Each structure stands twice: as C-alpha cells, then as structure tokens.
Amino acid sequence: MCLCLTAPTVEENLSIVDKYRGYADLVEFRVDKLNPREYPHALRLPSLLEGLPAILTVRRKEDGGGFTGSEAERLQKLHACIPHGFRYVDLEADVRDEGILKSAHEKGVRVIRSFHDFQGVPDDLPERIRSLPRSADEIPKAALFPRSIKDLIRLINGSGAVKGDKIILGMGEFGFPTRVLAAKLGGYLSFTSEKRINAAPGQVDPETLINVYRFREIDGYTALFGIIGNPVLHTRSPGIHNPAFGKLGLNCVYVPFHTDSLEHFRELTDLLDVKGFSVTIPFKERIIPFLSEKGEEIDHIGSCNTVTVTSAGWQGRNFDYIGFLKPLQKELGHKGKACSRATVIGAGGASRAVVYALRKLGMEVLIVNRTPERAKRTAEQLGCSWAPLSGDSHSRISGYADIIVQTTSVGMHPDVDGDPLAGYHFTGSEIVYDLVYTPNVTKMMKRAGEAGCTVIGGLEMLLEQAYCQFETFTGRKYPGLD
Numbered sequence: 320m321c322l323c324l325t326a327p328t329v330e331e332n333l334s335i336v337d338k339y340r341g342y343a344d345l346v347e348f349r350v351d352k353l354n355p356r357e358y359p360h361a362l363r364l365p366s367l368l369e370g371l372p373a374i375l376t377v378r379r380k381e382d383g384g385g386f387t388g389s390e391a392e393r394l395q396k397l398h399a400c401i402p403h404g405f406r407y408v409d410l411e412a413d414v415r416d417e418g419i420l421k422s423a424h425e426k427g428v429r430v431i432r433s434f435h436d437f438q439g440v441p442d443d444l445p446e447r448i449r450s451l452p453r454s455a456d457e458i459p460k461a462a463l464f465p466r467s468i469k470d471l472i473r474l475i476n477g478s479g480a481v482k483g484d485k486i487i488l489g490m491g492e493f494g495f496p497t498r499v500l501a502a503k504l505g506g507y508l509s510f511t512s513e514k515r516i517n518a519a520p521g522q523v524d525p526e527t528l529i530n531v532y533r534f535r536e537i538d539g540y541t542a543l544f545g546i547i548g549n550p551v552l553h554t555r556s557p558g559i560h561n562p563a564f565g566k567l568g569l570n571c572v573y574v575p576f577h578t579d580s581l582e583h584f585r586e587l588t589d590l591l592d593v594k595g596f597s598v599t600i601p602f603k604e605r606i607i608p609f610l611s612e613k614g615e616e617i618d619h620i621g622s623c624n625t626v627t628v629t630s631a632g633w634q635g636r637n638f639d640y641i642g643f644l645k646p647l648q649k650e651l652g653h654k655g656k657a658c659s660r661a662t663v664i665g666a667g668g669a670s671r672a673v674v675y676a677l678r679k680l681g682m683e684v685l686i687v688n689r690t691p692e693r694a695k696r697t698a699e700q701l702g703c704s705w706a707p708l709s710g711d712s713h714s715r716i717s718g719y720a721d722i723i724v725q726t727t728s729v730g731m732h733p734d735v736d737g738d739p740l741a742g743y744h745f746t747g748s749e750i751v752y753d754l755v756y757t758p759n760v761t762k763m764m765k766r767a768g769e770a771g772c773t774v775i776g777g778l779e780m781l782l783e784q785a786y787c788q789f790e791t792f793t794g795r796k797y798p799g800l801d
C-alpha cells in the first residue's frame with residue numbers, strides 16, 4: 320500500500336508519513352506537487368523516511384501532475400534526485416533519456432513505466448500495457464478513468480491479460496473497486512493519500528483502506544460482496560460488513576460499486592465472481608426484472624435491497640422492512656402501549672417497506688407525500704389513507720400519530736436544517752422514527768425529543784437490515800464487534 324505525498328513542503332509530507340506510519344508499505348513522493356522553493360530539499364526526503372521505500376515522481380501537467388517547467392527541466396530534476404535513495408522512479412512511456420535509465424540501473428532504482436488516461440479506458444489496453452516496459456524489470460502502470468461499468472470491465476479484463484508485476488488502477492467513482500481489490504486483481508500496489516487530500520479522484524486514506532476494507536487480508540481467493548448505487552461511495556455499509564468478516568475470520572470483502580447499468584453490472588458479477596450485493600437508490604425497483612427468484616415481500620413492497628448470486632441467477636430479498644421493524648418493536652415493548660395508527664411521510668421505496676411492515680403489525684396508516692398522486696397510488700396499493708405533505712394535513716396527521724415515520728431525504732446531510740413536519744406540534748406521546756442516518760439526529764428528531772417523544776434514528780434500521788444481509792451472504796450470524 321503506497322501513500323502518495325502531495326503536500327507543498329517536505330516537512331508537511333514528513334508529518335503525513337508520521338501520521339500513517341505502520342500503515343504504508345512505501346510512499347510516492349510527488350516532487351511535481353512541491354512548492355518550487357522546496358526543490359533543493361527534495362533530495363533529503365528518502366533519508367528521512369526511516370527505511371520506508373520511496374517512489375520518485377515528477378508528473379507533467381498533461382498527465383495530471385503539477386510540473387509546469389520544460390521537459391528538459393523535468394528530466395534534469397529526475398536525474399538529480401535518482402541517486403539520493405529512491406527505490407523506484409515513475410517514468411512515462413515516452414521518456415527515453417539514457418542518462419536517467421543508466422543512473423536508475425546503476426543505483427538499483429526500479430522503473431515504473433506509466434501512462435494515464437483521464438478520458439476513459441482504451442480499447443487496446445492490454446497491448447498498450449504490454450508495450451510499456453523497456454526492459455523485463457520495469458513495472459507497467461496504467462492509471463485510467465473508467466466512465467461506466469463497461470469501462471471498468473474493460474479495465475479488469477485488460478489487467479488480467481497482463482502477467483507479472485503491474486499497477487493498473489481505475490480512478491473516479493467507477494474505478495474505486497480496483498483500489499480496494501488491487502491484490503485480488505494481481506496488482507503490485509494500490510495508492511492512498513492523506514484524508515484531507517484527494518491526490519487522485521477516488522483515492523482513499525490508508526486507515527480506511529486497511530481498517531475498513533481490510534486491504535492486507537485481500538488476496539486472489541477473497542470472496543467478493545458489495546453494494547450497487549449511484550451515487551454510492553458515501554455508503555456506511557462497508558464499515559458494517561467488513562469488520563464482521565474480520566471478526567469471523569472470513570476471507571471476504573464488501574465494496575461499493577458505482578453503477579450505471581444493471582446489464583453491465585451482471586457481466587461484472589460474472590467476471591469478478593461477486594457472491595452477493597446490497598442495492599440502493601436508484602436500483603431498488605429497477606433490479607426486480609433481473610431477479611430469478613424473490614422473497615414474497617418484494618411483491619408487496621415493490622423493491623429489493625439484497626441480492627445473492629447463485630448458479631440459478633440473482634435471488635432478491637427486501638430486508639428494509641425487517642430492519643425497520645426491529646428497533647420499533649423494541650420501543651413498542653418498552654412503551655407497553657398498543658399503537659394502532661401511524662403516519663408515514665414519503666411515498667418512495669423506503670416508504671413502501673415501512674408501510675408494509677406497519678400493515679403487518681395491523682396498523683392503520685396515513686401516507687403523506689410532497690407529490691400527492693404518488694401518495695394516493697401507494698396508499699391504494701397498500702390499503703391506507705393518504706394526504707398531501709403540507710401544513711393543511713397536520714390535523715389529519717394528529718389522528719394517525721401513535722407512530723410518525725419520516726422516509727424522505729429531507730433533513731439528510733447536507734440539508735440538515737430540513738424538517739418535513741415544520742410547524743407540526745408533537746404532544747410527546749408519539750414514537751417518532753426518522754429513516755435518515757446522516758446526521759444521527761435530524762432537526763425533526765431533535766424537536767420531537769424536546770417535546771418528550773420516543774425517538775428512533777435511521778442508523779438502527781440500517782444496522783438491522785445489514786445484519787440480515789450478512790446472514791444471507793455468509794450463512795453466519797452477524798457477530799458482536801469489540
């Protein structure tokens with residue numbers, strides 16, 4: 320695992336190394352990102368790394384770097400730095416400077432031969448990679464920017480066609496899995512950067528790669544699980560599933576797949592032998608025609624949040640409703656009070672799972688939604704009442720207020736001042752349940768708590784549905800974590 324150093328001073332770069340000592344196996348020193356005043360100090364860096372090997376890189380602007388001087392100046396800089404303790408030097412495909420190559424050879428500095436494509440993934444990727452090394456000892460490197468799952472498939476196939484040491488990584492949201500799965504895909508290393516710095520699009524920090532994704536445990540045999548969505552990289556689910564794999568000693572990893580096409584994702588599951596995945600917005604409904612088997616709840620809810628991949632095809636389940644019910648039943652048990660009437664704010668996929676769960680408990684439900692036609696449609700399908708989401712409906716809501724469930728994205732980061740029931744007077748006897756989990760306490764939850772209501776946040780539901788997924792994926796109970 321290689322830590323990219325892109326700070327403007329040597330001192331700042333050294334403090335980043337200190338922060339991640341114990342995580343990084345080597346560093347890439349991006350001399351092109353240094354403040355030019357610091358160039359004379361660049362030579363000192365390898366001797367200050369206390370044994371960590373370093374890659375020397377002076378990247379041109381057109382290759383995504385920060386070096387703006389002439390090519391002659393850049394080569395001169397590389398030439399000057401090589402003898403000062405670097406273990407590797409990154410040279411682009413077109414660099415033929417004999418002096419640099421001779422110096423690298425004499426000093427035992429291994430050449431990484433790189434090319435960058437910020438537009439996509441070239442069709443002739445294997446040929447391009449194979450033509451990179453100038454000698455058997457050079458490591459070919461391709462940094463590509465897949466713009467779709469189809470591009471990602473081409474990248475992985477291209478990488479698979481190249482034997483020996485190689486660094487082939489996808490940037491951006493679609494490329495993210497290649498950073499986590501470098502070892503599974505036969506890569507020599509993966510790059511990381513300091514948390515606040517995004518040295519390349521999609522890069523993660525060393526702690527996340529090692530602690531959340533268990534990068535050191537991943538090998539060619541690691542079983543692959545994940546989550547599809549768009550967007551999806553913000554998901555908390557890898558932080559729930561991966562530590563549990565670790566706790567049970569399972570050689571598995573769970574990775575987010577930013578997805579644009581379910582047809583192409585199906586090809587990817589075959590290529591990578593993905594065993595199962597979670598499904599989030601906007602695929603929860605769209606995935607249903609792709610399922611070869613589905614739980615009976617899917618017919619009622621109309622959406623799917625979990626897929627297990629079997630030889631017979633994709634088996635779908637929706638665990639959102641169980642995830643929703645568990646924390647609620649706990650509170651109902653504590654409250655010792657029969658609740659019979661509930662309001663559900665929102666009429667999207669999550670709302671349907673919630674309404675299905677409440678109806679299973681025998682409750683009468685009122686659905687309120689910004690788009691009244693959608694509330695009406697969902698209400699008619701699931702046997703409930705409906706009303707528009709507006710101040711005019713507040714008196715109606717107060718008649719269905721044993722439980723109030725908020726299922727829209729209002730109040731979710733960054734809309735933290737959003738409150739879908741602004742102006743509604745809580746009496747304190749309601750159970751108020753907000754499915755939003757970022758932040759942990761939304762504005763509406765805070766208001767309800769202050770009025771004396773029992774309040775449940777979305778994180779509990781997220782965890783409960785994840786526990787069901789984990790059991791379906793692995794056949795094992797979700798373990799208690801330390």
Ligand code: NAP
Binds near residue numbers: 670688708726
């Ligand atoms: P969805 O199918 O896209 O539905 C979105 C719902 O939110 C619709 O009812 C929509 O109303 C409403 N809405 C969106 N923006 C609004 C606004 N500005 N004002 C009023 N209403 C607005 O999405 P979903 O799958 O149901 O997910 C909804 C939320 O639930 C998301 O925040 C998601 O993170 C959360 N969720 C949490 C969990 C968990 O485990 N805690 C599980 C599933 C979902 P219109 O019909 O008028 O567009």
